[in-house]
Amino acid sequence: MAALRSRDAPAYDVMRVRGDFPILGTRMNGRPLVYLDTAASAQKPRVVIETLKRFYEEDYANIHRGVYDLSQRATSAHDEARRKVQRFLNAADWREIVFTRNATEAINLVAASFARGRLEPGDEILVTEMEHHANIVPWQLVAAETGARIVPAPITDAGELILESFIERIGPRTKMIGVVWVSNVLGTVNPVHELVRIAHGRGVPILIDAAQAVQHIPVDVQALDADFLVFSGHKLYGPSGVGVLHAKAKHLEAMPPYQGGGDMIETVSFKGSTWNEIPFKFEAGTPDIAGIVALGAAIDYVEGLGLDAIAAHEAEMLAYATRAINQVPGVRVIGTAPEKCSVLTFAMDGVHPQDIATMLDLDGIAVRTGHHCAMPLHERFGLAASARASIGLYTTQEDIDAFVRSLHRVAEMFR
Incomplete structure (x- = not known):
């Protein structure tokens, strides 16, 4: 399309x-x-390629920790890349952009941190027959833990989602929906704006896997209104090892951390710990700083074309x-x-x-x-x-x- x-x-x-x-x-x-x-x-x-090389040669240091100039430069470049992603997706707030390793990790984060606590035995997670394993297996893992089950919506012989069947499968036990925007096998472009409207009309949160979409289709997450959207940098002409989760701030605020460690904490003691603000609450440890900066360069390149x-x-x-x-x-x-x-x-x-x-x-x-x-x-x-x-x-x-x-x-x- x-x-x-x-x-x-x-x-x-x-x-x-x-x-x-x-x-x-x-x-x-x-x-x-x-x-x-x-x-x-x-x-x-x-x-x-040159952005990666230049960053490692001229600007590399760890971020959010150092007061020295080199660390400040690295932090500034990293944070500007986050704002580039925000602008690329037209997100309302830079705090809604969480960096992950890839789209797969982003979906795992949502499944583990958002869905797991909402699921009970007999609840359902709706996906489609055309999903990538990354939008099936994370839901299976939390379903196995909670007693929930995966419900696939069927497609036609041409590879189109059967919308009526999709709607029929949203019932009182449906607690989460995960849908691919563009199928990596069929190339089918799903009507995600309509799917989000349907999901929210039934009071069900929805995740959009945009790994095959953001490099082909302009994305406006505010207009789309999905609860979660994920993509991988390496499919957007950026480096591997960098992915993005866009999530509504209200969800991120309510979700528990996905991983523990440095930079996702506010305080730590042996009696307990408290968490950093979003999005940092979900970004434990040193990230792929150079890769994130280079993702910003990839976004500039694609937008320039x-x-x-x-x-x-x-x-x-x-x-x-x-x-x-x-x-x-x-x-x-x-x-x-x-x-x-x-x-x-x-x-x-x-x-x-x-x-x-x-x-x-x-x-x-x-x-x-x-x-x-x-x-x-x-x-x-x-x-x-x-x-x-x-x-x-x-x-x-x-x-x-x-x-x-x-x-x-x-x-x-x-x-």
């Missing part, structure tokens, strides 16, 4: 953008690298790739919802996905294979595994042409 660029906006110059990514000049097996695994982890622009322009380019590439792959003999595309972005998941008759990826790799083409951390979804489609090509802001028609040519050779080889 993409918002169209204004007619007055400059054309999206993908070749100039590619020049910002040093790794795209790499050759693999003697061929130019065709990187079609951005949904797993995006490549990094030079500005992010413009999310609408990025989305329009990616939608054009996805449409081009879909038309082309449908001409490859024996290919079945998984996920054909009309509201879709970013990914093209497929199976090929008589060919194991691992063999597909191995053959493509010989041509320098990187795609993902396996269950993509979505085993229940693959079971829904009668598959043990699939292959996935995913598109980023640097993907070109030439990338897709090379990918499809290689797929034709695979189909011919196994015919």
Whole structure:
């Protein structure tokens, strides 16, 4: 799904953008690298790499503890990155931004700190059949502890959420809802604004997994009004090891700490301890300071290109790739919802996905294979595994042409 660029906006110059990514000049097996695994982890622009290098060379020190100038500089850079995330999400308050290691840890934090204390035997947590394991397993862990159970909402053969069934599954025992914004396998864009409205109309808190959304779709958490939203920095062209939880301040204030240690405390004694203010109450220990600063640089980079322009380019590439792959003999595309972005998941008759990826790799083409951390979804489609090509802001028609040519050779080889 993409918002169209204004007619007055400059054309999206993908070749100039590619020049910002040093790794795209790499050759693999003697061929130019065709990187079609951005949904797993995006490549990094030079500005992010240089920000990491410069911070470690010039500004590194621990934060929130030192009165010396170097520590103050590091603290300032770290805190400014938090405010960049706030502005990127249009959050009402910087205190609503909690740094984690990734989206997975953010969901675990909510499950352990918010949901666990609200659940009783027989209560229900509603998810969908298209969820990533990160939005299933944390809920299973707290369900096992509390006697609650997971309820999956079904999807169509095209990969769309069946809204009526979703609504029907919200009952008096539903205490939490977790929904992916964009499926990492299907590419389906869920109607999250409507889902939040429905959840709140039933008095149920809802978490939105935006790990596959924030790099494609402008996010306004105040307009969305979800109780929680999570994403990972490494999918937003930032470093790995950094994630974000956005949560309404009223929830964070009421939630107990997720982990204990330095910087999340106010006082400590052997008689007991008291906690720091939010968001620091949930940020125990020294964080990935440089990674957080570099995440701020990634946000600056993406915003400089413009999310609408990025989305329009990616939608054009996805449409081009879909038309082309449908001409490859024996290919079945998984996920054909009309509201879709970013990914093209497929199976090929008589060919194991691992063999597909191995053959493509010989041509320098990187795609993902396996269950993509979505085993229940693959079971829904009668598959043990699939292959996935995913598109980023640097993907070109030439990338897709090379990918499809290689797929034709695979189909011919196994015919």
